[in-house]
Amino acid sequence: MRLTCTINGEPREVDGLWEGESLLYVLRERLALPGSKNACEQGECGSCSVYLDGVLVCSCLVAAGQAEGRAVVTVEGLAPSEEELHPVQAAFVEAGAVQCGFCTPGLIVATHDLLARNPSPSDAEIREALAGNLCRCTGYEKILDAVRLAAAS
Template identity: 80%
Template sequence: MRITCTVNGETHEADDVWPGESLLYVLRERLGLPGAKNACEQGECGSCTVYLDGTAVCSCLVAAGQAQGRSVVTVEGLSRDDGSLHPVQEAFLATGAVQCGFCTPGLIVAVHDLLARNPAPADPEIREALAGNLCRCTGYEKILEAVRMAARS
């Protein structure tokens, strides 16, 4: 089947999509957007988090056909029109919250979503919002620091 959707503000088409193919696979392999990472394929780690019509979802759990006619925003789409980084992306870099970088795109989308809903979250709210995102490299303190920094900016 062919799916057509808007990804990061641009219309994209993907041909020969099979019914069980995930949105994550389409984004990475068919559209060349490697930001969302393929890790657990079970919606447990958050590395593939993207927005689908404004709602943060694990793209590994979304069938590609569900994106037909809808809007998808990936971590690549969070940067500003002039190409500069979003304040959440800048905060992750400034605090060193990137480590190996594998979980970073999903965390950035999750933090972006949190701050859109709650611009001044307390630490327990940050921890709850990021509970679905796993990082194997850090003790999470630098990630929490990045969220606090982004909330201040």
């Protein structure tokens, strides 16, 4: 099976897909985009969050074939260039919300999505928007600080 789609603004083709292959697997293993992480493979942790046609999804739950002809944006695609971080990415670094880094890509994409919809969220709105993302290192306070910092910038 062949997949033809747009990844981070670039047309891409992947040949030899098997029927049950996830979008996450294609991104990480076939396209060398390791930002989205493979953690739970059940859509519970949010580490693999990406945009699919502008909608936040867990890429571990999306069959690669479902991305045919569609646009995918990963954490790598948020930055304006390879030399410059997106303001959300920079806020996570500045706030120290990147401990082991495993949950960070999903949290950054989810924060990007939240701030696109609500540029000045309350703490309750931040917590609700990030409820699908699990972190085992930071205790969440630095993550909340990062979201507040990104919202202020």
